[in-house]
Amino acid sequence: MATQFVIDGLKAAIENKEILKGINLEIKGGEVHAIMGPNGTGKSTLASALMGHPKYEVTSGAVTLDGEDVLDMATDERARAGLFLAMQYPSEIAGVTNSDFLRSAINARREEGKEISLIKFIRQMESKMKELEMNPEFAHRYLNEGFSGGEKKRNEILQMLLLEPKIVVLDEIDSGLDIDALKIVAAGVNAMRSEDRGFLIITHYQRLLGYIKPDFVHVMMQGRIVKSGGPELAERLESEGYDWVKEELGIVDETVGQV
């Protein structure tokens, strides 16, 4: 069965403040969706709510992955069901090496007694690190500790490559990346595009979308998707900004939940 990810009327709050006001989106295997929008419109909240961040409370709506209720699952179950979120600000964890972490993540998807062999794991990790032009020493460094912004983003993509998820959410993966790193990250994502894998790319800028061609582009404002279209929409946003969208929809303040 082709991958099908459905977000239906999703509302979410942080500290009792509603940020997502009813998101509807359907992503099928093989599709790349981009969500664009100015700061403070709820884009990253959507990513966090989908993954089950403890600070966000889903107040109504449904999310299903291949018919299974995602919201009913704990964060780790969502990940094992095939959801992956490349985070905007990945945590640093001292004392846990990158390779130990990656191996634990891979083995979490396998049954007890069927863990990946060390040799096979190292081979896989090294080849993917090479694709991303990562220094091999990063395997032995503590997870994200002392990594630069760009190194952390590459490390997120490395995890995506190794975990082979069904639905990939990239939250501002392009922020903090120079153009060379952006190309490498985009190449990594493009290499993963396939019929049974869907992508949701959250970004401020069209820049990334020059390298990862989206099939659908959505504009988010006030905690809702207010406009959808094809790749041409991203291009128009890049050249003309967001004001025309606000004018068209009669929106004065596009942000949500700001103090």
Next chain:
Amino acid sequence: MSTQLTTPVNRQSAEALSRSKGEPDWLGALRAKGAELAETLEWPKPQKTRIDRWNLNAIGVYKPQTTVSSTDELPEAVRNLSGEAPAGLIVQRNSGVVLKQLSAELQAKGVLFTDLETASREHADLVQKHLNTVVAQDENKLTALHSAVWSGGVFIYVPKNVEVELPLQALFFSDDVEASFSRHVLIIADSHSKVTYVENVVTDYSDTAEAQSLVQQAVVEVIVKPGAQVRFAAVHHMAENVIDLTTRRALIENDGRMEWVIGDLHDGHTLSDTQSLLKGNGSTSDAKVISIGKNKQQMNLTTGAVHFGRSSESGMVTRAVMKDQATAIINGITKIEKGATKANGQQTEKVLMLSPKARGDANPILLIDEDDVKAGHAASVGQVNPEQVYYLMSRGISKQEAERLIIHGFLAPVVSEIPIKAVREQLQQLLERKLEV
């Protein structure tokens, strides 16, 4: 009217026991003096821990032990702890040493490795000259009482320029909760010698015995002569009914080096004080302590470095994980005396709390009487970061496994630097066991 017994021994009983064991007169006199001092001195008062509420007088009674000819005759629970073919092995069961081994090669080099009681008879000159010189009898009631009642113990002497490559090991175990279990360890590393000593302190009680309290008193004195290097590793892992009162102190002369690795994984109340006296110019010391507290355990863990010598350097790292309702008071005391120019003392204490009822205090203390020095400290007390747990879970790792990774990650910077592989592995296993829910 009832009489409050303030000390479990007196001058007469200490002397009589010493005589009955055939100890030399000078030692009997020392013990008598210790017993007398204990009657007037106060218990130590560590920061923020009321040890006077512990059953400090439950030191048990001296019971002679039957020697064994090999480790095969030891109880199963302790047999494996002796490691693989150390250069030397001493096993103490309850009050007395039951097994002593030292390789012929080291014997030929003049290395002495025996129980302290035997050493006080056979190497009286060395023992008498150094015993109680690093930890004085009259410091407090604990050191005084200990000097009166210790039994068994370990004596190490490494002659000048002799390097002992393999670790010397000692195993102390208690399987009789009524028998005293208080050892004294005296290590003398003569000029430019080198030695590694590893000790395990464990218990093996039947379930019924665990209701009764027993104090494990230990004093470790290390004398590091000029240019000598001593590595000392200890792992304490005793049952909950045992109160662990351990004082370790090293006196380090010119260019000497002392390394401490302490695993305070004991299940009962713990007072653990590990100190380096950097007397010599260019002397250095390093202390690494890890600890896990569980249930209602109270722990007071102190590392200290006192700098007298010029260009002396000390490093101290303590990391503790507190579960359940355990309490840890962690003190790091760097003291730099006037005249200790170019001294450098650095310390870090970190506590990770796994339960809302656990308590941890990290107290870095710098006492500096000299201007031309470097000193630094870092301390933190915190809980497992929920963002980190979320991040690991977002990759499919279960909550339990995520927390396990984070906790081990917290201890890893200390564990991974433990120089002796066998100790590192043993600690790792004990950590796993004590961290399990």
